[in-house]
Amino acid sequence: MHFAYPPRKSSTPPKFVPRSSTRLPLLRRSRAKVIALAGLALIFLVYLLTRTGGRRHTLARHTPSGKPPVVIVTVIDESHHYPTEYLDAVRENRIQYAEKHGYETFFPKIGNYDLNGAPFSWTKVVAMRHAMTKYPDATYIWFLDQDAFIMNPSLKVEEHVMKPARLEALMIKDHPVVPPDSIIKTFTHLKGKDVDFVLTQDKDGLSVGSFLVRNGEWAEFFLETWFDPIYRSYNFQKAETHAMEHIVQWHPTILSKLSIVPQNILNSYAKSEKGAEYTPGDLVVRFAECDKRSTLACAKDSKPFEQQWRTSFKNA
Template identity: 25%
Template sequence: MPQQPSRWRLNRQKLFRNVHGLFLTRRRQSIALLLIAFMVLFILWTAGFFSWSPFTSSKVVIILATNQGGGVKRWKKPNEWATERSSIENKRRYARRWNYELAVKDCSEKKKYSHEFRESWQRIDVIKQTMRQYPKAEWFWWLDLNTYIMEPQISLDEHIFNHLDSVYRTVEYFNVLNFTVDIPYVDYEQPINMLITQDCGGFNLGSFLIRRSDWTDRLLDFWWDPAMYEQKHMEWEHAEQDALEYLYSQHAWIRSSVGFLPLRKINSFPPGACSQYAGNPLFFYDQKDRDFVVNMAGCDFGRDCYLEMEAYKELDQLLHKKKFWLF
Protein backbone atom coordinates (compact mmCIF):
# COMPACT_ATOMS: atom_id res chain seq x y z
CA MET A 1 0.00 0.00 0.00
CA PRO A 2 1.26 3.47 -0.79
CA GLN A 3 2.58 5.47 2.13
CA GLN A 4 0.15 8.14 3.37
CA PRO A 5 1.56 11.64 3.81
CA SER A 6 2.13 12.66 7.38
CA ARG A 7 -0.07 15.21 9.10
CA TRP A 8 2.93 17.59 9.26
CA ARG A 9 3.39 17.35 5.49
CA LEU A 10 -0.32 17.94 4.89
CA ASN A 11 -0.27 21.00 7.15
CA ARG A 12 2.82 22.33 5.37
CA GLN A 13 1.21 21.89 1.96
CA LYS A 14 -1.95 23.58 3.18
CA LEU A 15 0.05 26.48 4.61
CA PHE A 16 1.98 26.81 1.35
CA ARG A 17 -1.24 26.94 -0.66
CA ASN A 18 -2.68 29.58 1.67
CA VAL A 19 0.46 31.72 1.54
CA HIS A 20 0.73 31.31 -2.24
CA GLY A 21 -2.92 32.19 -2.67
CA LEU A 22 -2.53 35.23 -0.43
CA PHE A 23 0.54 36.34 -2.40
CA LEU A 24 -1.31 35.98 -5.70
CA THR A 25 -4.29 37.86 -4.31
CA ARG A 26 -2.12 40.75 -3.11
CA ARG A 27 -0.21 40.73 -6.38
CA ARG A 28 -3.46 40.92 -8.35
CA GLN A 29 -4.68 43.68 -6.05
CA SER A 30 -1.44 45.63 -6.56
CA ILE A 31 -1.67 45.23 -10.33
CA ALA A 32 -5.31 46.28 -10.25
CA LEU A 33 -4.50 49.35 -8.16
CA LEU A 34 -1.67 50.30 -10.51
CA LEU A 35 -3.97 49.94 -13.50
CA ILE A 36 -6.65 52.04 -11.82
CA ALA A 37 -4.12 54.73 -10.91
CA PHE A 38 -2.78 54.75 -14.47
CA MET A 39 -6.30 55.03 -15.88
CA VAL A 40 -7.15 57.91 -13.54
CA LEU A 41 -3.95 59.77 -14.47
CA PHE A 42 -4.60 59.12 -18.16
CA ILE A 43 -8.16 60.45 -17.92
CA LEU A 44 -7.01 63.56 -16.04
CA TRP A 45 -4.21 64.18 -18.53
CA THR A 46 -6.45 63.76 -21.58
CA ALA A 47 -9.01 66.04 -19.96
CA GLY A 48 -6.33 68.72 -19.79
CA PHE A 49 -5.72 68.83 -16.02
CA PHE A 50 -1.97 68.58 -16.65
CA SER A 51 -0.17 70.86 -19.07
CA TRP A 52 3.03 68.81 -18.73
CA SER A 53 3.63 66.01 -21.18
CA PRO A 54 6.02 63.13 -20.39
CA PHE A 55 6.83 62.61 -24.05
CA THR A 56 8.35 65.87 -25.18
CA SER A 57 9.50 69.34 -24.21
CA SER A 58 7.33 71.61 -26.31
CA LYS A 59 8.72 74.52 -28.27
CA VAL A 60 5.22 75.99 -28.73
CA VAL A 61 2.91 77.63 -26.20
CA ILE A 62 -0.64 78.60 -27.14
CA ILE A 63 -1.81 81.65 -25.19
CA LEU A 64 -5.55 81.99 -24.73
CA ALA A 65 -6.71 85.05 -22.80
CA THR A 66 -10.13 84.70 -21.16
CA ASN A 67 -12.29 86.29 -18.52
CA GLN A 68 -12.98 83.29 -16.30
CA GLY A 69 -13.98 85.30 -13.25
CA GLY A 70 -17.61 85.59 -14.35
CA GLY A 71 -17.62 89.11 -15.68
CA VAL A 72 -16.26 92.59 -15.13
CA LYS A 73 -19.14 95.05 -15.46
CA ARG A 74 -21.83 92.34 -15.48
CA TRP A 75 -22.15 88.61 -14.89
CA LYS A 76 -21.58 86.55 -18.01
CA LYS A 77 -24.59 85.01 -19.69
CA PRO A 78 -24.90 81.21 -20.17
CA ASN A 79 -24.09 81.54 -23.87
CA GLU A 80 -20.88 83.39 -23.04
CA TRP A 81 -19.83 80.65 -20.61
CA ALA A 82 -20.57 78.05 -23.31
CA THR A 83 -18.54 79.95 -25.91
CA GLU A 84 -15.60 80.18 -23.53
CA ARG A 85 -15.74 76.44 -22.70
CA SER A 86 -15.89 75.48 -26.37
CA SER A 87 -12.95 77.71 -27.25
CA ILE A 88 -10.78 76.46 -24.38
CA GLU A 89 -11.55 72.80 -25.11
CA ASN A 90 -10.75 73.33 -28.80
CA LYS A 91 -7.28 74.68 -27.99
CA ARG A 92 -6.73 72.09 -25.26
CA ARG A 93 -7.39 69.22 -27.67
CA TYR A 94 -5.10 70.74 -30.28
CA ALA A 95 -2.30 71.36 -27.77
CA ARG A 96 -2.63 67.83 -26.40
CA ARG A 97 -2.53 66.33 -29.88
CA TRP A 98 0.79 67.99 -30.76
CA ASN A 99 2.29 68.14 -27.26
CA TYR A 100 2.14 71.92 -27.18
CA GLU A 101 1.57 73.87 -23.99
CA LEU A 102 -1.69 75.74 -23.42
CA ALA A 103 -1.59 78.81 -21.17
CA VAL A 104 -5.12 79.96 -20.34
CA LYS A 105 -4.75 83.43 -18.90
CA ASP A 106 -7.51 85.08 -16.88
CA CYS A 107 -7.53 88.80 -17.63
CA SER A 108 -10.59 89.70 -15.55
CA GLU A 109 -8.54 91.32 -12.77
CA LYS A 110 -6.66 93.42 -15.30
CA LYS A 111 -9.91 94.56 -16.88
CA LYS A 112 -11.34 95.55 -13.48
CA TYR A 113 -8.63 98.17 -13.16
CA SER A 114 -8.52 99.11 -16.82
CA HIS A 115 -8.27 102.83 -15.98
CA GLU A 116 -4.85 102.01 -14.53
CA PHE A 117 -3.89 98.97 -16.57
CA ARG A 118 -4.93 100.20 -20.02
CA GLU A 119 -7.58 97.70 -21.03
CA SER A 120 -6.85 95.90 -24.31
CA TRP A 121 -3.11 96.44 -23.83
CA GLN A 122 -2.94 93.50 -21.44
CA ARG A 123 -1.98 91.05 -24.18
CA ILE A 124 1.55 92.51 -24.20
CA ASP A 125 1.96 91.97 -20.48
CA VAL A 126 0.42 88.48 -20.74
CA ILE A 127 2.94 87.51 -23.43
CA LYS A 128 5.82 88.72 -21.27
CA GLN A 129 4.48 86.75 -18.28
CA THR A 130 3.98 83.60 -20.35
CA MET A 131 7.51 83.77 -21.73
CA ARG A 132 8.78 83.84 -18.15
CA GLN A 133 6.49 80.94 -17.23
CA TYR A 134 7.78 78.74 -20.10
CA PRO A 135 11.50 79.58 -20.35
CA LYS A 136 12.29 76.70 -22.76
CA ALA A 137 9.55 77.41 -25.30
CA GLU A 138 10.49 79.04 -28.60
CA TRP A 139 7.22 80.14 -30.22
CA PHE A 140 4.13 81.65 -28.58
CA TRP A 141 0.81 81.62 -30.44
CA TRP A 142 -1.68 84.22 -29.22
CA LEU A 143 -5.32 83.37 -29.89
CA ASP A 144 -8.36 85.45 -28.98
CA LEU A 145 -11.21 83.64 -27.26
CA ASN A 146 -13.49 83.92 -30.32
CA THR A 147 -11.27 81.74 -32.49
CA TYR A 148 -11.61 78.08 -33.41
CA ILE A 149 -8.96 75.72 -34.81
CA MET A 150 -10.67 73.92 -37.70
CA GLU A 151 -7.89 71.57 -38.84
CA PRO A 152 -6.37 70.06 -35.68
CA GLN A 153 -4.63 67.29 -37.62
CA ILE A 154 -2.14 69.86 -38.97
CA SER A 155 0.79 70.86 -36.78
CA LEU A 156 2.28 74.35 -36.74
CA ASP A 157 5.51 72.91 -38.13
CA GLU A 158 3.67 71.54 -41.15
CA HIS A 159 1.47 74.59 -41.57
CA ILE A 160 3.93 77.42 -40.90
CA PHE A 161 7.35 76.83 -39.36
CA ASN A 162 8.68 74.56 -42.11
CA HIS A 163 7.89 77.26 -44.70
CA LEU A 164 9.26 80.45 -43.15
CA ASP A 165 11.35 81.07 -46.25
CA SER A 166 8.15 81.73 -48.22
CA VAL A 167 6.69 84.26 -45.75
CA TYR A 168 6.13 87.82 -47.02
CA ARG A 169 8.69 90.21 -45.53
CA THR A 170 6.99 93.46 -46.65
CA VAL A 171 3.45 94.84 -46.94
CA GLU A 172 3.60 95.23 -50.71
CA TYR A 173 1.15 92.41 -51.47
CA PHE A 174 -1.52 93.91 -49.16
CA ASN A 175 -1.09 97.45 -47.83
CA VAL A 176 -4.46 98.53 -46.49
CA LEU A 177 -2.86 101.18 -44.21
CA ASN A 178 -0.75 102.63 -47.04
CA PHE A 179 2.55 102.16 -45.26
CA THR A 180 5.63 103.54 -46.91
CA VAL A 181 7.03 100.38 -48.46
CA ASP A 182 10.67 101.37 -48.72
CA ILE A 183 12.38 102.82 -45.68
CA PRO A 184 16.19 102.78 -45.28
CA TYR A 185 18.24 100.33 -43.25
CA VAL A 186 15.77 97.44 -43.16
CA ASP A 187 17.74 94.19 -43.01
CA TYR A 188 15.42 91.48 -44.33
CA GLU A 189 18.15 88.90 -43.80
CA GLN A 190 17.28 88.91 -40.11
CA PRO A 191 15.28 85.91 -38.83
CA ILE A 192 11.52 86.23 -38.55
CA ASN A 193 10.48 86.72 -34.95
CA MET A 194 6.86 87.76 -35.41
CA LEU A 195 4.20 86.44 -37.78
CA ILE A 196 1.05 88.51 -38.23
CA THR A 197 -1.76 88.99 -40.73
CA GLN A 198 -3.66 92.02 -42.03
CA ASP A 199 -7.39 92.48 -42.45
CA CYS A 200 -9.57 95.35 -43.61
CA GLY A 201 -8.59 97.42 -40.56
CA GLY A 202 -4.86 96.81 -40.47
CA PHE A 203 -2.80 94.41 -38.37
CA ASN A 204 -4.89 91.57 -36.93
CA LEU A 205 -3.88 90.58 -33.40
CA GLY A 206 -6.59 87.97 -32.89
CA SER A 207 -4.16 85.26 -33.98
CA PHE A 208 -0.43 85.85 -34.32
CA LEU A 209 2.88 84.18 -33.45
CA ILE A 210 5.93 85.60 -31.74
CA ARG A 211 9.29 83.93 -31.13
CA ARG A 212 11.49 84.23 -28.06
CA SER A 213 14.49 86.40 -28.95
CA ASP A 214 16.38 89.54 -27.97
CA TRP A 215 14.43 91.32 -30.72
CA THR A 216 11.16 90.23 -29.11
CA ASP A 217 12.21 91.42 -25.67
CA ARG A 218 13.06 94.79 -27.15
CA LEU A 219 9.81 95.01 -29.11
CA LEU A 220 7.64 94.13 -26.10
CA ASP A 221 9.39 96.79 -24.02
CA PHE A 222 8.79 99.42 -26.72
CA TRP A 223 5.22 98.23 -27.28
CA TRP A 224 4.45 98.34 -23.55
CA ASP A 225 6.03 101.76 -23.02
CA PRO A 226 3.75 103.84 -20.74
CA ALA A 227 5.14 107.09 -22.14
CA MET A 228 3.98 106.20 -25.63
CA TYR A 229 0.56 105.23 -24.34
CA GLU A 230 0.12 108.43 -22.33
CA GLN A 231 0.90 110.54 -25.38
CA LYS A 232 -1.11 108.64 -27.97
CA HIS A 233 -3.97 106.73 -26.29
CA MET A 234 -6.57 109.38 -27.18
CA GLU A 235 -5.62 109.11 -30.86
CA TRP A 236 -5.33 105.31 -31.04
CA GLU A 237 -8.80 103.84 -31.31
CA HIS A 238 -7.46 100.28 -31.54
CA ALA A 239 -4.98 100.68 -28.67
CA GLU A 240 -2.12 98.18 -28.87
CA GLN A 241 -2.88 97.37 -32.53
CA ASP A 242 -2.40 101.03 -33.49
CA ALA A 243 0.74 101.15 -31.35
CA LEU A 244 2.27 98.19 -33.19
CA GLU A 245 1.35 99.67 -36.55
CA TYR A 246 2.99 102.94 -35.55
CA LEU A 247 6.17 101.18 -34.41
CA TYR A 248 6.28 99.18 -37.64
CA SER A 249 5.87 102.33 -39.73
CA GLN A 250 8.70 104.15 -37.97
CA HIS A 251 11.43 101.65 -37.11
CA ALA A 252 13.58 99.72 -39.55
CA TRP A 253 14.74 97.26 -36.86
CA ILE A 254 11.13 96.24 -36.22
CA ARG A 255 10.39 95.70 -39.90
CA SER A 256 13.49 93.52 -40.19
CA SER A 257 11.99 90.66 -38.16
CA VAL A 258 8.26 90.86 -38.95
CA GLY A 259 6.73 88.41 -41.42
CA PHE A 260 3.25 88.57 -42.94
CA LEU A 261 0.98 85.59 -43.54
CA PRO A 262 -2.12 85.68 -45.74
CA LEU A 263 -5.11 86.37 -43.50
CA ARG A 264 -6.72 82.98 -44.13
CA LYS A 265 -3.56 81.17 -43.06
CA ILE A 266 -4.36 81.67 -39.37
CA ASN A 267 -7.27 84.14 -39.29
CA SER A 268 -10.11 83.28 -41.68
CA PHE A 269 -13.16 85.46 -41.10
CA PRO A 270 -16.83 84.39 -40.95
CA PRO A 271 -19.50 86.21 -42.96
CA GLY A 272 -20.26 89.55 -41.35
CA ALA A 273 -16.69 90.50 -40.46
CA CYS A 274 -15.08 93.10 -42.75
CA SER A 275 -18.45 93.53 -44.42
CA GLN A 276 -17.04 96.08 -46.89
CA TYR A 277 -15.06 93.20 -48.40
CA ALA A 278 -17.97 90.74 -48.52
CA GLY A 279 -17.23 87.98 -51.02
CA ASN A 280 -13.51 88.76 -51.25
CA PRO A 281 -11.67 85.40 -51.16
CA LEU A 282 -8.73 86.97 -49.30
CA PHE A 283 -10.75 87.29 -46.11
CA PHE A 284 -13.39 84.64 -45.53
CA TYR A 285 -13.39 81.04 -44.37
CA ASP A 286 -13.72 78.53 -47.19
CA GLN A 287 -14.78 75.02 -46.28
CA LYS A 288 -13.47 73.63 -49.57
CA ASP A 289 -9.99 74.95 -48.83
CA ARG A 290 -10.14 73.65 -45.25
CA ASP A 291 -8.83 76.85 -43.69
CA PHE A 292 -6.81 76.30 -40.53
CA VAL A 293 -8.38 78.76 -38.07
CA VAL A 294 -11.55 80.82 -38.09
CA ASN A 295 -11.53 84.11 -36.18
CA MET A 296 -15.01 85.39 -35.33
CA ALA A 297 -13.68 88.94 -35.08
CA GLY A 298 -16.25 91.54 -34.09
CA CYS A 299 -18.96 89.01 -33.20
CA ASP A 300 -19.67 91.04 -30.05
CA PHE A 301 -20.91 93.90 -32.20
CA GLY A 302 -24.17 93.10 -33.96
CA ARG A 303 -23.56 89.35 -34.35
CA ASP A 304 -23.88 86.34 -32.04
CA CYS A 305 -20.58 84.86 -30.83
CA TYR A 306 -22.28 81.79 -29.37
CA LEU A 307 -24.14 80.88 -32.58
CA GLU A 308 -21.03 81.39 -34.69
CA MET A 309 -18.88 79.30 -32.33
CA GLU A 310 -21.46 76.49 -32.30
CA ALA A 311 -21.77 76.57 -36.09
CA TYR A 312 -18.02 76.15 -36.62
CA LYS A 313 -17.83 73.58 -33.84
CA GLU A 314 -20.48 71.47 -35.57
CA LEU A 315 -18.77 71.96 -38.93
CA ASP A 316 -15.49 70.81 -37.39
CA GLN A 317 -17.15 67.64 -36.12
CA LEU A 318 -18.75 67.05 -39.51
CA LEU A 319 -15.53 67.58 -41.45
CA HIS A 320 -13.62 65.17 -39.25
CA LYS A 321 -16.55 62.85 -38.44
CA LYS A 322 -15.70 62.92 -34.77
CA LYS A 323 -17.10 60.33 -32.40
CA PHE A 324 -16.93 61.00 -28.70
CA TRP A 325 -15.93 57.99 -26.60
CA LEU A 326 -14.43 57.75 -23.14
CA PHE A 327 -11.00 56.93 -24.62
Protein backbone atom coordinates in the same frame (compact mmCIF):
# COMPACT_ATOMS: atom_id res chain seq x y z
CA MET B 1 81.56 147.24 -0.40
CA HIS B 2 80.75 144.61 2.13
CA PHE B 3 80.72 140.92 1.44
CA ALA B 4 78.78 138.44 3.44
CA TYR B 5 80.89 136.09 5.36
CA PRO B 6 80.66 132.44 4.31
CA PRO B 7 78.72 130.25 6.74
CA ARG B 8 80.76 129.06 9.59
CA LYS B 9 81.70 125.41 9.48
CA SER B 10 80.71 123.31 12.43
CA SER B 11 83.54 122.22 14.57
CA THR B 12 81.79 118.85 15.04
CA PRO B 13 82.46 116.54 12.12
CA PRO B 14 79.50 114.52 10.74
CA LYS B 15 79.14 110.97 11.79
CA PHE B 16 80.69 108.45 9.48
CA VAL B 17 78.06 106.29 7.74
CA PRO B 18 79.30 103.26 5.87
CA ARG B 19 78.46 103.37 2.16
CA SER B 20 76.79 99.96 2.17
CA SER B 21 74.35 101.05 4.90
CA THR B 22 73.06 103.99 2.75
CA ARG B 23 72.36 101.68 -0.22
CA LEU B 24 70.45 99.10 1.82
CA PRO B 25 67.39 101.27 2.64
CA LEU B 26 67.31 102.42 -1.00
CA LEU B 27 67.25 98.84 -2.21
CA ARG B 28 64.60 97.93 0.31
CA ARG B 29 62.44 100.86 -0.75
CA SER B 30 62.93 99.99 -4.41
CA ARG B 31 61.96 96.37 -3.85
CA ALA B 32 58.94 97.45 -1.82
CA LYS B 33 57.79 99.66 -4.70
CA VAL B 34 58.19 96.82 -7.18
CA ILE B 35 56.25 94.44 -4.94
CA ALA B 36 53.52 97.04 -4.39
CA LEU B 37 53.20 97.74 -8.10
CA ALA B 38 53.11 94.03 -8.87
CA GLY B 39 50.40 93.57 -6.26
CA LEU B 40 48.34 96.38 -7.71
CA ALA B 41 48.76 94.95 -11.20
CA LEU B 42 47.61 91.53 -9.96
CA ILE B 43 44.58 93.02 -8.21
CA PHE B 44 43.69 94.98 -11.37
CA LEU B 45 44.06 91.85 -13.49
CA VAL B 46 41.81 89.86 -11.15
CA TYR B 47 39.27 92.71 -11.25
CA LEU B 48 39.25 92.72 -15.04
CA LEU B 49 38.84 88.97 -15.24
CA THR B 50 36.03 88.82 -12.70
CA ARG B 51 34.35 91.87 -14.23
CA THR B 52 34.48 90.33 -17.72
CA GLY B 53 33.30 87.00 -16.44
CA GLY B 54 30.44 88.64 -14.57
CA ARG B 55 29.43 90.53 -17.66
CA ARG B 56 29.40 87.37 -19.71
CA HIS B 57 27.22 85.74 -17.11
CA THR B 58 24.84 88.71 -17.13
CA LEU B 59 24.49 88.72 -20.91
CA ALA B 60 24.14 84.97 -21.30
CA ARG B 61 20.72 84.21 -22.76
CA HIS B 62 18.62 81.15 -22.17
CA THR B 63 18.17 79.20 -25.39
CA PRO B 64 14.72 77.57 -25.54
CA SER B 65 14.94 73.80 -25.84
CA GLY B 66 11.69 73.58 -27.81
CA LYS B 67 9.75 71.82 -25.08
CA PRO B 68 6.97 72.65 -25.66
CA PRO B 69 7.30 73.70 -29.31
CA VAL B 70 4.34 76.10 -29.02
CA VAL B 71 2.31 77.75 -26.27
CA ILE B 72 -1.19 78.91 -27.24
CA VAL B 73 -2.25 82.02 -25.31
CA THR B 74 -5.94 82.94 -25.16
CA VAL B 75 -7.16 85.67 -22.82
CA ILE B 76 -10.54 84.69 -21.36
CA ASP B 77 -13.08 87.43 -20.65
CA GLU B 78 -15.34 86.35 -17.82
CA SER B 79 -16.25 89.89 -16.88
CA HIS B 80 -18.69 90.61 -19.72
CA HIS B 81 -21.03 87.65 -19.28
CA TYR B 82 -20.13 85.51 -22.26
CA PRO B 83 -22.09 82.25 -22.15
CA THR B 84 -20.23 79.71 -20.06
CA GLU B 85 -20.63 76.98 -22.68
CA TYR B 86 -19.03 79.22 -25.28
CA LEU B 87 -15.95 79.93 -23.14
CA ASP B 88 -15.72 76.24 -22.23
CA ALA B 89 -15.74 75.34 -25.93
CA VAL B 90 -12.94 77.84 -26.59
CA ARG B 91 -10.77 76.32 -23.87
CA GLU B 92 -11.52 72.76 -24.93
CA ASN B 93 -10.68 73.58 -28.54
CA ARG B 94 -7.21 74.84 -27.62
CA ILE B 95 -6.52 72.02 -25.19
CA GLN B 96 -7.42 69.25 -27.64
CA TYR B 97 -5.28 70.78 -30.38
CA ALA B 98 -2.35 71.31 -27.98
CA GLU B 99 -2.51 67.75 -26.66
CA LYS B 100 -2.39 66.37 -30.19
CA HIS B 101 0.91 68.15 -30.97
CA GLY B 102 2.62 68.32 -27.57
CA TYR B 103 1.90 72.03 -27.13
CA GLU B 104 0.85 73.88 -23.99
CA THR B 105 -2.09 76.24 -23.40
CA PHE B 106 -2.27 79.35 -21.24
CA PHE B 107 -5.59 80.99 -20.31
CA PRO B 108 -5.06 84.22 -18.35
CA LYS B 109 -8.19 86.22 -17.57
CA ILE B 110 -9.24 89.79 -18.09
CA GLY B 111 -8.39 91.55 -14.83
CA ASN B 112 -5.36 89.40 -14.00
CA TYR B 113 -2.94 92.24 -14.74
CA ASP B 114 -2.76 95.88 -13.73
CA LEU B 115 -3.07 97.85 -16.97
CA ASN B 116 -3.00 101.20 -15.18
CA GLY B 117 -6.30 102.30 -16.69
CA ALA B 118 -5.62 101.14 -20.26
CA PRO B 119 -8.35 99.25 -22.18
CA PHE B 120 -8.66 95.54 -21.35
CA SER B 121 -7.61 94.59 -24.89
CA TRP B 122 -4.03 95.39 -23.83
CA THR B 123 -4.14 92.24 -21.69
CA LYS B 124 -2.96 90.20 -24.68
CA VAL B 125 0.45 91.90 -24.64
CA VAL B 126 1.29 91.34 -20.98
CA ALA B 127 -0.21 87.83 -21.20
CA MET B 128 2.25 86.99 -23.98
CA ARG B 129 5.12 88.23 -21.84
CA HIS B 130 3.81 86.17 -18.92
CA ALA B 131 3.67 83.07 -21.12
CA MET B 132 7.32 83.55 -22.12
CA THR B 133 8.27 83.60 -18.45
CA LYS B 134 6.06 80.64 -17.59
CA TYR B 135 7.35 78.54 -20.51
CA PRO B 136 10.96 79.67 -21.11
CA ASP B 137 11.72 76.60 -23.24
CA ALA B 138 8.87 77.12 -25.69
CA THR B 139 10.00 77.92 -29.22
CA TYR B 140 6.91 79.87 -30.28
CA ILE B 141 4.15 81.74 -28.47
CA TRP B 142 0.88 81.90 -30.39
CA PHE B 143 -1.72 84.44 -29.36
CA LEU B 144 -5.24 83.48 -30.46
CA ASP B 145 -8.17 85.62 -29.39
CA GLN B 146 -11.14 84.04 -27.66
CA ASP B 147 -13.34 84.87 -30.68
CA ALA B 148 -11.84 81.95 -32.62
CA PHE B 149 -11.68 78.19 -33.05
CA ILE B 150 -8.78 76.11 -34.34
CA MET B 151 -10.35 74.14 -37.20
CA ASN B 152 -7.64 71.97 -38.72
CA PRO B 153 -5.99 69.67 -36.14
CA SER B 154 -3.55 68.21 -38.67
CA LEU B 155 -1.64 71.48 -39.16
CA LYS B 156 1.34 72.11 -36.89
CA VAL B 157 2.31 75.73 -36.37
CA GLU B 158 6.06 75.14 -36.66
CA GLU B 159 5.56 73.51 -40.08
CA HIS B 160 2.47 75.23 -41.46
CA VAL B 161 3.75 78.73 -40.68
CA MET B 162 7.19 78.99 -39.10
CA LYS B 163 9.35 76.58 -41.09
CA PRO B 164 11.88 78.89 -42.84
CA ALA B 165 11.29 77.59 -46.37
CA ARG B 166 7.54 77.75 -45.84
CA LEU B 167 7.75 81.30 -44.50
CA GLU B 168 9.80 82.48 -47.46
CA ALA B 169 7.09 81.14 -49.77
CA LEU B 170 4.32 82.78 -47.75
CA MET B 171 5.65 86.18 -46.70
CA ILE B 172 4.25 89.21 -48.51
CA LYS B 173 7.25 91.34 -49.46
CA ASP B 174 7.56 95.02 -50.37
CA HIS B 175 4.00 95.52 -49.16
CA PRO B 176 2.62 98.52 -47.21
CA VAL B 177 2.64 97.67 -43.52
CA VAL B 178 -0.55 99.67 -43.07
CA PRO B 179 -2.53 99.46 -46.31
CA PRO B 180 -3.30 100.92 -48.68
CA ASP B 181 -0.68 103.65 -48.95
CA SER B 182 1.83 103.40 -46.09
CA ILE B 183 5.28 104.36 -47.36
CA ILE B 184 6.78 101.85 -44.89
CA LYS B 185 6.83 98.43 -46.52
CA THR B 186 7.80 94.91 -45.55
CA PHE B 187 11.41 93.93 -46.27
CA THR B 188 12.18 92.44 -49.66
CA HIS B 189 15.21 90.33 -48.68
CA LEU B 190 14.09 88.94 -45.32
CA LYS B 191 14.93 85.25 -44.84
CA GLY B 192 12.54 82.85 -43.15
CA LYS B 193 15.09 81.90 -40.50
CA ASP B 194 15.34 85.55 -39.43
CA VAL B 195 11.61 86.06 -38.87
CA ASP B 196 10.55 86.38 -35.22
CA PHE B 197 7.05 87.82 -35.60
CA VAL B 198 4.27 86.67 -37.95
CA LEU B 199 0.84 88.23 -38.36
CA THR B 200 -1.75 89.07 -40.99
CA GLN B 201 -3.71 92.01 -42.35
CA ASP B 202 -7.45 92.33 -42.83
CA LYS B 203 -9.42 95.06 -44.60
CA ASP B 204 -8.71 97.53 -41.79
CA GLY B 205 -4.96 96.96 -41.45
CA LEU B 206 -2.83 94.80 -39.18
CA SER B 207 -4.76 92.18 -37.21
CA VAL B 208 -3.63 91.24 -33.71
CA GLY B 209 -6.28 88.57 -33.11
CA SER B 210 -3.92 85.77 -34.17
CA PHE B 211 -0.15 86.15 -34.35
CA LEU B 212 3.05 84.24 -33.62
CA VAL B 213 6.22 85.32 -31.83
CA ARG B 214 9.46 83.36 -31.61
CA ASN B 215 10.47 83.10 -27.94
CA GLY B 216 13.74 84.85 -27.09
CA GLU B 217 15.50 88.12 -26.41
CA TRP B 218 14.03 89.91 -29.43
CA ALA B 219 10.50 88.90 -28.39
CA GLU B 220 11.10 90.39 -24.94
CA PHE B 221 12.22 93.65 -26.53
CA PHE B 222 9.24 93.67 -28.90
CA LEU B 223 6.60 93.04 -26.22
CA GLU B 224 8.14 95.55 -23.82
CA THR B 225 8.18 98.15 -26.59
CA TRP B 226 4.56 97.42 -27.48
CA PHE B 227 3.53 97.57 -23.82
CA ASP B 228 5.29 100.89 -23.21
CA PRO B 229 3.19 103.16 -20.93
CA ILE B 230 3.30 105.96 -23.49
CA TYR B 231 1.38 103.79 -25.99
CA ARG B 232 -1.07 102.51 -23.39
CA SER B 233 -1.86 106.04 -22.23
CA TYR B 234 -2.14 107.45 -25.74
CA ASN B 235 -5.71 107.60 -26.96
CA PHE B 236 -5.35 105.34 -30.00
CA GLN B 237 -8.73 104.64 -31.58
CA LYS B 238 -8.05 100.89 -31.60
CA ALA B 239 -5.79 100.78 -28.57
CA GLU B 240 -3.07 98.11 -28.91
CA THR B 241 -3.84 97.51 -32.62
CA HIS B 242 -3.04 101.08 -33.63
CA ALA B 243 -0.08 101.07 -31.24
CA MET B 244 1.21 98.04 -33.14
CA GLU B 245 0.80 99.83 -36.46
CA HIS B 246 2.77 102.73 -35.06
CA ILE B 247 5.73 100.76 -33.73
CA VAL B 248 6.21 98.56 -36.80
CA GLN B 249 6.42 101.70 -38.93
CA TRP B 250 8.73 103.65 -36.64
CA HIS B 251 10.97 100.91 -35.22
CA PRO B 252 13.15 99.29 -37.91
CA THR B 253 14.33 96.74 -35.33
CA ILE B 254 10.77 95.42 -35.18
CA LEU B 255 10.00 95.74 -38.88
CA SER B 256 13.18 93.82 -39.71
CA LYS B 257 11.85 90.73 -37.91
CA LEU B 258 8.24 90.95 -39.11
CA SER B 259 6.55 88.83 -41.74
CA ILE B 260 3.03 89.42 -43.01
CA VAL B 261 1.43 86.26 -44.40
CA PRO B 262 -1.88 85.71 -46.22
CA GLN B 263 -4.81 85.92 -43.85
CA ASN B 264 -6.08 82.39 -44.49
CA ILE B 265 -2.82 80.94 -43.14
CA LEU B 266 -3.42 82.06 -39.58
CA ASN B 267 -6.47 84.27 -39.23
CA SER B 268 -9.49 83.47 -41.45
CA TYR B 269 -12.81 85.21 -40.70
CA ALA B 270 -16.25 83.62 -40.48
CA LYS B 271 -17.62 86.48 -42.59
CA SER B 272 -15.95 88.25 -45.48
CA GLU B 273 -16.96 91.82 -44.60
CA LYS B 274 -13.76 92.44 -42.64
CA GLY B 275 -11.29 90.13 -44.35
CA ALA B 276 -10.54 86.78 -45.97
CA GLU B 277 -13.38 84.33 -45.42
CA TYR B 278 -12.78 80.92 -43.90
CA THR B 279 -12.56 77.97 -46.26
CA PRO B 280 -12.43 74.31 -45.16
CA GLY B 281 -8.86 73.30 -44.40
CA ASP B 282 -7.82 76.66 -42.94
CA LEU B 283 -6.12 76.51 -39.56
CA VAL B 284 -8.35 79.04 -37.79
CA VAL B 285 -11.74 80.69 -38.03
CA ARG B 286 -12.44 83.92 -36.16
CA PHE B 287 -15.75 85.62 -35.43
CA ALA B 288 -14.10 89.00 -35.73
CA GLU B 289 -15.65 91.88 -33.79
CA CYS B 290 -18.62 89.77 -32.69
CA ASP B 291 -18.29 91.34 -29.25
CA LYS B 292 -19.17 94.75 -30.69
CA ARG B 293 -22.70 93.44 -31.23
CA SER B 294 -23.04 91.46 -28.02
CA THR B 295 -21.49 88.63 -26.06
CA LEU B 296 -24.34 86.42 -27.23
CA ALA B 297 -23.44 87.24 -30.85
CA CYS B 298 -20.05 85.59 -30.40
CA ALA B 299 -21.67 82.41 -29.12
CA LYS B 300 -24.19 82.49 -31.96
CA ASP B 301 -21.53 83.04 -34.66
CA SER B 302 -19.43 80.22 -33.26
CA LYS B 303 -22.15 77.56 -33.24
CA PRO B 304 -21.92 76.47 -36.90
CA PHE B 305 -18.16 75.96 -36.46
CA GLU B 306 -18.19 74.22 -33.10
CA GLN B 307 -19.59 70.98 -34.46
CA GLN B 308 -17.17 71.16 -37.39
CA TRP B 309 -14.06 71.37 -35.23
CA ARG B 310 -15.30 68.66 -32.88
CA THR B 311 -15.89 66.32 -35.81
CA SER B 312 -12.55 67.08 -37.46
CA PHE B 313 -10.67 66.58 -34.17
CA LYS B 314 -12.49 63.30 -33.55
CA ASN B 315 -11.56 61.99 -37.00
CA ALA B 316 -7.98 63.27 -36.97
